Amino acid sequence: MTTQIGTQRIVIEPVTRVEGHGKVTIHLDEQGKVTQARMHIVEFRGFERFVQGRPYWEVPVLVQRLCGICPVSHHLCAAKAMDVIVGADRLTPTAEKMRRLMHYGQTYQSHALHFFHLASPDLLFGFGADVGKRHVIAVAAAFPELAVQGVMMRKYGQEIIKATAGKKIHGTGAIPGGINKNLSVAERDGFLKDLDQQLAWARGALKIAKDYTVENLAKIKDFGSFDSNHAGLVTADGTMDLYDGNLRAIDANGGRIFDMPPAKYIDHIAEEVRPWSYMKFPFIRSLGPERGWYRVGPLARINVAERIDTPEAERARQEFMSVTNGKPNNITMAYHWARMIELLHAAEKFQELLNDRDLQGTDLVVQGERREEGIAIIEAPRGSLFHHYRVNDRDEVVMANLIVSTTSNNEPMNRAVQKVAEQHLQGVAEITDGLLNHVEVAIRAYDPCLSCATHAMGQMPLVVELLDHEGKRVGRRCKGVAESVAG
């Protein structure tokens, strides 16, 4: 890594242990003071053009091409939008519960993977740990039981997805108006057999995240943290719902900004383009781009909800909210605790759904009055995901617009980078790998998935560049992965 100090620009490209392709640039002046810090994401918008002209019923499968990380979220969100197109205003109990099971499977495996295999090195070894320890292999060596748990929890969630979506790649389970399969008794019993162990591991993960946050509160409460608006789906009575509901936005003090049905998103959400970034910056229209940016994802969802409808997760939510005396929690590192509350919630939902005989029902699809426009929002593991389509009378998609979770968190991640750079890089004589990892720790808290918005998948080299005040590169360091094979 280049460590020259003067008027310089540090580029971290892309950030390790987040998905897709992004880079961070930090400008320092001659005194080493941070003048500007930005996270750049290379957005790939080709999908919205690609889908135009395709039959609407193909879209729930096509959208899975967007991303190898959360294809299920896109699959379900597109299916929900197409439910609107086919006039399926209320799915059959079997269809809705199968979709929910699929969705909780996705949430569970994603949260487990992030916590045990991406975030845990930061929490277990410290933000500035030696580079040799900042990966899951080191976790496996020091805490093998945790690493195994992470693998087995991820596997359980993936098997739930396979059983509900039909297959791991390009699942076809959710179709416009419903689902194309139910859950067999044999599949159900297979999942129930291992559920107690999964619940125990989820409780253990929640305890690790809670204890870490509480014990390190003084250290982390200001780390990359700032007041913000928050958004997430809730039911009509304010209960957290990861699959469906109204989108609720609150301000940093808990004041309600709106509760809106997904179909009204254009009235409330706008997207700003900035010349230095390919990724858009969504904001709440009534507040404008300066004040209207918001956070999504586990932290935001816990903040906007008034309750959770599973008992253990609800007790955990109350404990979480007590740390900030019932006010919204704006601590960036609290994302991890919030994520583990959702992990346990997903496991509790497994228990609820797997014991529901509706999953073995045979009434799978409904239809109603055909419409030309469909809009849906779902809570993907990383936050609210918007799908919006218009369809012509030949059943062809003529317009598609997607707002992915990481786009909504674009501004907050930029602010986190700025804050951490000011807190940890400003004025230091030598900028080490460990110090730079502080920036990545803050970004990783959001669990950004950049694949949706980017061309490359699965390749995450890290490039650090220093540029002087004239923009001339004075140094570059890269650690990365093989560039010769697609992944």
Next chain:
Amino acid sequence: MIGFGNPGRLDDGLGPALAARVEAAAIPGVTVDSDYQLQVEDAEAVSHHDVVVFADAAISGREPFSVSEVVPSRGLSFSSHSVDPDEILGLARDLFHSAPRAFMLAIRGYDFDEFGERLSPDAADNLAAAEQFLLPILIRSDLAALAERAQAAAPPFPNSA
């Protein structure tokens, strides 16, 4: 055998395409899986096997395909939601105390820059060549032939994975 890649990104789907052909052959003693990318749970899966063949699309390198032996690693490039084959083996060894012998079959592809569920003509030819090579080996459980091909090939993994 595990084929990985995104079939919705043209030639990136070569790995899953080969997996589908091997699965269709229904060879006794051979289990087949495919996914967008390798993940930590694949370490548990490979730990139950004696030999693992990973199949992926190659952006560059030998045509129509190359074979290299994969050895476990604790690579520092474990840096995203996807995991490399050598790290899968490393996790299998460290977490599940298993050390299967493993090979990487990298099939040369050419078009990766669009959405689309099809292979380019040249990639399809390469897929056919990889299938013709691999199926008899799997049917005969001819580990020696696989190892011989890997030994003859260069460069070794991870440069080709």
